[in-house]
Amino acid sequence: MTSPVQPRAWEPTYAGRAERMRASEIRELLKLLEQPGILSFAGGIPDPALFPVEEARAAYAAVLADPALAGSGLQYSVSEGYLPLRQWIVRHMGRLGVACEVDNIVITAGSQQALDFLGRILLSPGDTALVTAPTYLGALQAFSAYEPRYDELRPEHSNRTPASYAEAAAASGGRVKFAYVVPDFANPTGETLSLAARNQLLDLAAELDVPVIEDAAYAALRFEGAALPPLMSLEVDRRGSIEAARSIYCGTFSKVLSPGLRVGWIVAPTAMIRRLVLVKQASDLNNATINQMVMHRLAERAFDAQVERACAHYRARRDAMLAALKRYMGRGVGWTEPKGGLFAWVRLPDAIDAARLLDRAVAEACVAFVPGAAFFHDGRGHSALRLSYSLADEAQIEAGIARLARLI
Amino acid sequence: MTSPVQPRAWEPTYAGRAERMRASEIRELLKLLEQPGILSFAGGIPDPALFPVEEARAAYAAVLADPALAGSGLQYSVSEGYLPLRQWIVRHMGRLGVACEVDNIVITAGSQQALDFLGRILLSPGDTALVTAPTYLGALQAFSAYEPRYDELRPEHSNRTPASYAEAAAASGGRVKFAYVVPDFANPTGETLSLAARNQLLDLAAELDVPVIEDAAYAALRFEGAALPPLMSLEVDRRGSIEAARSIYCGTFSKVLSPGLRVGWIVAPTAMIRRLVLVKQASDLNNATINQMVMHRLAERAFDAQVERACAHYRARRDAMLAALKRYMGRGVGWTEPKGGLFAWVRLPDAIDAARLLDRAVAEACVAFVPGAAFFHDGRGHSALRLSYSLADEAQIEAGIARLARLI
Numbered sequence: 039m040t041s042p043v044q045p046r047a048w049e050p051t052y053a054g055r056a057e058r059m060r061a062s063e064i065r066e067l068l069k070l071l072e073q074p075g076i077l078s079f080a081g082g083i084p085d086p087a088l089f090p091v092e093e094a095r096a097a098y099a100a101v102l103a104d105p106a107l108a109g110s111g112l113q114y115s116v117s118e119g120y121l122p123l124r125q126w127i128v129r130h131m132g133r134l135g136v137a138c139e140v141d142n143i144v145i146t147a148g149s150q151q152a153l154d155f156l157g158r159i160l161l162s163p164g165d166t167a168l169v170t171a172p173t174y175l176g177a178l179q180a181f182s183a184y185e186p187r188y189d190e191l192r193p194e195h196s197n198r199t200p201a202s203y204a205e206a207a208a209a210s211g212g213r214v215k216f217a218y219v220v221p222d223f224a225n226p227t228g229e230t231l232s233l234a235a236r237n238q239l240l241d242l243a244a245e246l247d248v249p250v251i252e253d254a255a256y257a258a259l260r261f262e263g264a265a266l267p268p269l270m271s272l273e274v275d276r277r278g279s280i281e282a283a284r285s286i287y288c289g290t291f292s293k294v295l296s297p298g299l300r301v302g303w304i305v306a307p308t309a310m311i312r313r314l315v316l317v318k319q320a321s322d323l324n325n326a327t328i329n330q331m332v333m334h335r336l337a338e339r340a341f342d343a344q345v346e347r348a349c350a351h352y353r354a355r356r357d358a359m360l361a362a363l364k365r366y367m368g369r370g371v372g373w374t375e376p377k378g379g380l381f382a383w384v385r386l387p388d389a390i391d392a393a394r395l396l397d398r399a400v401a402e403a404c405v406a407f408v409p410g411a412a413f414f415h416d417g418r419g420h421s422a423l424r425l426s427y428s429l430a431d432e433a434q435i436e437a438g439i440a441r442l443a444r445l446i
Numbered sequence: 447m448t449s450p451v452q453p454r455a456w457e458p459t460y461a462g463r464a465e466r467m468r469a470s471e472i473r474e475l476l477k478l479l480e481q482p483g484i485l486s487f488a489g490g491i492p493d494p495a496l497f498p499v500e501e502a503r504a505a506y507a508a509v510l511a512d513p514a515l516a517g518s519g520l521q522y523s524v525s526e527g528y529l530p531l532r533q534w535i536v537r538h539m540g541r542l543g544v545a546c547e548v549d550n551i552v553i554t555a556g557s558q559q560a561l562d563f564l565g566r567i568l569l570s571p572g573d574t575a576l577v578t579a580p581t582y583l584g585a586l587q588a589f590s591a592y593e594p595r596y597d598e599l600r601p602e603h604s605n606r607t608p609a610s611y612a613e614a615a616a617a618s619g620g621r622v623k624f625a626y627v628v629p630d631f632a633n634p635t636g637e638t639l640s641l642a643a644r645n646q647l648l649d650l651a652a653e654l655d656v657p658v659i660e661d662a663a664y665a666a667l668r669f670e671g672a673a674l675p676p677l678m679s680l681e682v683d684r685r686g687s688i689e690a691a692r693s694i695y696c697g698t699f700s701k702v703l704s705p706g707l708r709v710g711w712i713v714a715p716t717a718m719i720r721r722l723v724l725v726k727q728a729s730d731l732n733n734a735t736i737n738q739m740v741m742h743r744l745a746e747r748a749f750d751a752q753v754e755r756a757c758a759h760y761r762a763r764r765d766a767m768l769a770a771l772k773r774y775m776g777r778g779v780g781w782t783e784p785k786g787g788l789f790a791w792v793r794l795p796d797a798i799d800a801a802r803l804l805d806r807a808v809a810e811a812c813v814a815f816v817p818g819a820a821f822f823h824d825g826r827g828h829s830a831l832r833l834s835y836s837l838a839d840e841a842q843i844e845a846g847i848a849r850l851a852r853l854i
Binding site: 083084086087089091094095098099102103105108109110111112113114115146147148150151154158176179180182183292296297298299300317319320321322323324325326327328329 | 491492494495497499502503506507510511513516517518519520521522523554555556558559562566584587588590591700704705706707708725727728729730731732733734735736737
């Protein structure tokens with residue numbers, strides 16, 4: 039027999055989770071990008087003019103020209119990832135001050151998948167995740183699928199006491215499970231955690247006995263000044279080895295080489311990697327094999343040159359954006375001064391709602407950005423906005439900021 | 447301050463889930479495959495000799511030779527998947543008797559990711575998933591991360607009453623959430639559900655008001671006889687449209703074109719696809735863009751020819767395996783006679799433990815297979831085993847089965 043259609047039977051389980059997930063802002067913004075004539079400061083995506091197209095063409099051709107390599111590249115592969123790529127990452131992490139081995143690394147489909155896996159492993163419903171406010175929208179999206187409560191980190195302004203975080207988590211029926219930060223050129227603010235803040239955050243995590251999840255998506259894109267050590271290198275130094283540490287580092291090739299191949303990685307103690315490899319296996323078996331082989335070749339041949347090229351390219355655009363903000367924005371408007379990455383964060387007078395401003399900006403000034411509230415776990419940020427300078431050239435940036443300032 | 451190392455803080459959350467996940471059998475078996483001299487009937491992976499290497503080389507080269515295509519292929523893309531690829535899938539599903547639109551499709555990283563997403567959307571801890579016993583190991587791995595209880599489907603031997611499934615689920619504190627089947631040339635048995643069993647399963651699902659998840663990974667690899675309609679086409683016919691149906695179809699290019707690109711898809715009512723697109727976005731943003739563009743070209747140009755080639759190739763191997771089983775196996779040993787796919791399923795006398803047999807088979811006969819218990823949610827199957835004929839040629843199959851039979 040067939041029963042009448044009752045879609046509720048298979049919809050409700052996820053309904054709660056889906057609604058708690060962030061509305062699909064990136065998709066809306068991608069649609070804005072596609073509208074001809076709209077100058078977009080919205081997308082946090084790299085400039086395709088920088089993609090190493092010729093190197094990628096050569097790498098795919100080389101893999102597919104060799105029968106043995108082609109047979110491997112088009113086949114299933116081990117869930118932990120392509121060994122030569124993990125070996126490259128070991129050397130890369132060494133240059134960042136993190137001594138590790140290939141068993142400390144699992145390859146993921148971009149760092150977005152790393153955040154999903156870490157949420158899945160670490161969070162039970164009602165547990166607490168510590169995040170900055172604002173923070174990366176995609177992290178809130180990934181974690182929220184596992185139904186945590188959020189509490190706010192303020193690493194530059196001295197966090198609350200460990201006990202106060204632990205007590206608030208217990209009062210909500212869970213425990214603090216991790217602290218998540220984007221320490222370098224953060225999405226969305228462009229700001230970088232000071233060395234003091236990094237150490238203070240590690241102290242807090244140690245007292246709470248939880249890992250720090252360090253999202254290093256933009257760390258290579260430093261335009262000026264000396265690099266600060268990754269939190270993971272500071273913790274490995276404190277504890278003597280990566281196996282004694284509990285930090286978790288999420289890296290990606292998306293901002294320097296190409297996001298379209300979906301290759302990122304996690305660095306963590308071996309015991310954590312072993313669990314993550316099981317999650318990877320259950321989730322999608324392995325990252326696309328051929329893309330790992332190609333990314334290995336791109337990393338070997340083009341990583342350093344691409345970093346240099348991307349930094350020069352984005353530095354000029356960052357300069358143009360800061361100059362235009364200074365020239366055109368009135369009093370009562372403030373902004374961050376990023377030393378790297380793709381974003382600046384603008385604070386408007388409280389009376390201005392950024393979401394309503396976006397409607398007018400698109401309609402009247404042909405300019406798009408992301409309203410600030412998207413980046414807060416608790417809905418704050420209504421009078422802030424994120425500007426990306428990655429896709430517009432200097433002249434467009436000057437013109438777009440001038441038009442936006444006129445509206446404000 | 448730094449506290450002494452206490453790894454327990456970040457390990458325990460997942461410990462329960464990780465242990466409930468299937469031990470990592472595929473990895474162990476891949477290691478066996480790598481041992482020189484071992485003839486493996488273990489891996490369920492396609493023969494790399496069939497990969498469309500030249501077509502893949504041409505497709506990557508074509509995408510990367512065109513600046514606009516290259517810019518798209520190396521960039522982020524929409525979470526639902528590359529539109530021309532979804533359009534190809536619409537036509538493909540139409541040929542299978544399923545009328546659908548691009549909004550009924552989301553692209554996933556192989557059908558493994560489809561199973562993970564469906565488990566995540568549909569299962570809460572303690573809910574019941576109906577599965578055949580044996581069933582696909584990777585499905586148990588994907589679902590088990592969401593902590594369901596399993597109950598057994600016996601579609602060819604008349605299932606229990608809907609009420610008895612519902613009552614057992616309720617007694618365990620949850621509800622039946624879906625029925626999962628591999629209707630064509632199932633992994634691990636190679637068997638195909640009859641039309642009567644398909645209809646009976648749809649009746650059961652309708653009475654329980656749950657979707658059937660149809661895993662069609664091997665459906666294209668039919669060696670003989672006429673194709674049976676997918677469960678989804680039967681249900682769409684019953685209900686008048688895909689939007690009124692609740693079946694969920696999981697397809698993949700892994701067995702016909704290449705698993706290394708990680709491209710599969712889900713077909714479902716639009717409301718379900720909308721949720722799955724949110725899950726995709728939170729999980730890894732999008733499938734590797736360039737691989738979707740390349741898979742679209744491969745599907746357009748090579749799908750039908752590859753199906754024909756693969757069927758001829760595997761049919762000869764299936765014939766060799768069935769002939770060798772008939773020639774060498776003694777009384778008390780039974781096996782399935784697959785009409786497609788990659789697997790045959792062997793039942794040994796109860797006194798023989800297949801896991802112990804594997805140790806001896808590797809050591810004394812240089813032959814590997816997968817012991818049957820891996821495919822049961824409840825640990826049955828100790829005297830069964832799965833043989834894959836995908837990687838060995840006809841002479842190797844004859845020799846390997848002869849050696850295995852001598853041990854038995």
